[in-house]
Amino acid sequence: MLSNERYNVALRASSLITQRWPYIEGVRDQLVNQQFLTQRALERLGIYDLNQPVAELPLVNTILPAEDPPPYSPDAMPYVIQIAGTPHAGKTTTGMKLSKSIKPSLYYKEFFPEARRRAESSNDVVWVTELIKTGFNTEMLGAMDLMNDGIIARMPIFQERGYIDQVVMKRMHFLLGDKNYKTDDLDLFEQTDFFTRDKNFC
């Protein structure tokens, strides 16, 4: 488990990223330019609990319902399913096949603007598997905000565009959805010179 201190460091990191690099593409470039964040850097950031052996993690076929879901309203917004995962897992192939078998409530859209139009004109399920291949830009950010202000709405996934950075960025924005998120601690984290202006950081 992350200690409170380390968790707070991660929160500060997430807030700092957003303030320093408001556009996600810019953030990604920052990460890519650094090749990737090493395990040492992650540890220094306190992002991951490095004492937790990966092999012991329960992995497969876990379904955890939302513990605090927003109240359902048919007039509210579409149900958004975001598919993520490792390379060549079969997300695209399976998703395309599934989209053909579950109609009309499930839509598969390769490009996000179309999914956005669909989302705005219906209350159906929006299948955003391929969003992860289109990257993340300001248009998407706005569109996602239209859909929901939840965690996923601010959680870009950069499939095909990076390695560790896609997970790191996911986590950063994931953390931004924390209800206890505060900006008061920014100065403290600023002092750590996040993201390698200090080349020895990673």
Added chain:
Amino acid sequence: MLALILCLAPPNISRERGSKKRFLNTLYEQYLRFHYEMINYQKLSGNPRPITYVCLDFSGSPEENYTLLKNTVDAVLTPAGFK
């Protein structure tokens, strides 16, 4: 209403399927750690998990993966009144 479905295949499976990406092992580990944190979301963040989270083993055949995902989507959508 949001759901995140994480489809994972170990690095050796990804390679067998043609992935030539570097750092597959590390990437996989990062996904596992993310998975760990989603499982322990409330313990780590102090807040209830606001989304439905699913992790699937996608190391099987395409047919197995399809069945797995279909059943999962059915399970995820049913409480929301879409099925």
